[in-house]
Amino acid sequence: MVVDFDKIVNRIGTNATKLEFLEEYFGQEGLIPLWVADMDFESPEEIKKAVVSRAEHGVYGYTMHDDAYYNSIINWNLRRNGWRVEKDWILPSLGVVTSIAFIINSLTSEGDEIIVQTPVYYPFFKTIQSLGRKVVYNPLKYKNGKYSMDYEDLKNKINPRTRLMVLCSPHNPVGRVWTKQELEKLATICIDNGILIISDEIHSDLIYQGYVHTPLAGISNKISESTITLMSPSKTFNLAGFFTSYILVQNEQIRKKIKNALNSFSIHQNIFGISALNAAYSNCEYWLEELIDYINNNKLYVQNFLEKHMPDIRLVEPEGTYLLWIDFNGLNLKKEDLDNLILKRAKLGMSDGATFGEEGEGFKRMNIACPKAVLEEAMERLLVAYKTMNNCPQK
Numbered sequence: 001m002v003v004d005f006d007k008i009v010n011r012i013g014t015n016a017t018k019l020e021f022l023e024e025y026f027g028q029e030g031l032i033p034l035w036v037a038d039m040d041f042e043s044p045e046e047i048k049k050a051v052v053s054r055a056e057h058g059v060y061g062y063t064m065h066d067d068a069y070y071n072s073i074i075n076w077n078l079r080r081n082g083w084r085v086e087k088d089w090i091l092p093s094l095g096v097v098t099s100i101a102f103i104i105n106s107l108t109s110e111g112d113e114i115i116v117q118t119p120v121y122y123p124f125f126k127t128i129q130s131l132g133r134k135v136v137y138n139p140l141k142y143k144n145g146k147y148s149m150d151y152e153d154l155k156n157k158i159n160p161r162t163r164l165m166v167l168c169s170p171h172n173p174v175g176r177v178w179t180k181q182e183l184e185k186l187a188t189i190c191i192d193n194g195i196l197i198i199s200d201e202i203h204s205d206l207i208y209q210g211y212v213h214t215p216l217a218g219i220s221n222k223i224s225e226s227t228i229t230l231m232s233p234s235k236t237f238n239l240a241g242f243f244t245s246y247i248l249v250q251n252e253q254i255r256k257k258i259k260n261a262l263n264s265f266s267i268h269q270n271i272f273g274i275s276a277l278n279a280a281y282s283n284c285e286y287w288l289e290e291l292i293d294y295i296n297n298n299k300l301y302v303q304n305f306l307e308k309h310m311p312d313i314r315l316v317e318p319e320g321t322y323l324l325w326i327d328f329n330g331l332n333l334k335k336e337d338l339d340n341l342i343l344k345r346a347k348l349g350m351s352d353g354a355t356f357g358e359e360g361e362g363f364k365r366m367n368i369a370c371p372k373a374v375l376e377e378a379m380e381r382l383l384v385a386y387k388t389m390n391n392c393p394q395k
Contacts, residue, residue, distance in 0.1 A: 005294040006371050031349035032378045039238040039369035044287040050279035051272045063271045072281035083218035091247040092269050096230045097123045106261035108163045115165040118357025121172045147174045158193045170203045173325045173365040175318030177211040187223045198228045203321045205236040211319040224250040233280045244273030295322045298368040305379045322369035329362035345385035
């Protein structure tokens with residue numbers, strides 16, 4: 001089956017944050033929305049049919065998770081990642097950030113320290129701070145256009161109050177798909193120091209050819225006992241609005257604490273999200289494979305366009321996700337002038353790199369999960385703005 005990812009879907013009137021909060025957020029009219037990390041593609045037909053079928057039943061009472069739900073998750077992880085998950089490990093949740101908040105509350109105390117690797121998805125450190133915990137920054141190293149982990153810096157920042165680390169794997173926004181060796185080295189440091197790892201693997205299905213996602217907890221039983229894995233079909237199949245994610249925990253003692261925290265707030269998943277997850281993981285793998293091909297072509301288009309027309313704007317080669325991390329530091333512009341170039345001249349709504357941590361200064365995050373025609377217009381706008389560079393003050 002050939003999926004029409006070129007189709008332009010009108011999302012106006014659906015309360016889509018990406019579009020209908022765009023002007024308020026950026027303070028600028030007429031922007032192309034390339035910021036919020038959801039896709040502009042319709043979800044697979046099988047998911048739509050499953051949701052419609054459930055809606056047509058007409059009774060929307062309390063719903064439990066049946067064997068089909070658990071088996072969908074188990075079989076998906078075995079098929080896609082070679083990771084054998086047990087039913088007992090699965091804790092249904094809402095979203096990844098919500099799960100992180102519950103985990104922090106159930107496993108740490110105010111004043112405890114939690115490590116993040118910036119530049120990283122900013123709700124990580126905002127959630128930690130809002131719960132009265134201390135954020136410890138272990139910045140990634142950026143050299144020759146590629147990011148890597150700084151293990152020595154990590155070791156130096158660990159102390160008796162360090163309780164957790166939040167790992168982003170694959171990494172948002174820099175696009176790294178961590179190798180098994182990198183993950184093993186990280187896990188060894190954490191385990192030796194009694195630190196549990198929350199591994200956000202929500203982008204793990206979106207991997208480019210030549211790279212392989214390794215579930216951290218799938219490496220060994222020892223690592224699994226110290227890992228809490230967060231997953232969801234939301235990024236993969238554009239289901240974020242259903243708030244249907246799940247937590248995977250092998251360690252029984254830790255799992256009970258997290259489960260109690262979820263139960264204390266009476267967390268229940270959306271009735272339609274359950275149907276969507278079952279359909280996605282059971283019948284839509286073909287759609288995902290076509291999606292990856294499409295976003296890979298979008299990535300190549302942006303990469304080639306920049307290299308040909310704007311070589312001092314550098315794309316950090318992504319290994320996974322549909323998010324591009326673009327380095328504008330070669331333009332040598334002040335922050336306000338770079339923002340002016342992107343927002344007012346090019347009229348592009350991209351996420352500002354500094355929101356992911358100070359290491360993101362001079363970068364922008366660009367969502368390419370959109371029809372190619374939208375991307376082409378965006379790049380042409382950027383080129384026109386780029387040609388006005390002589391009117392932009394230098395740093």
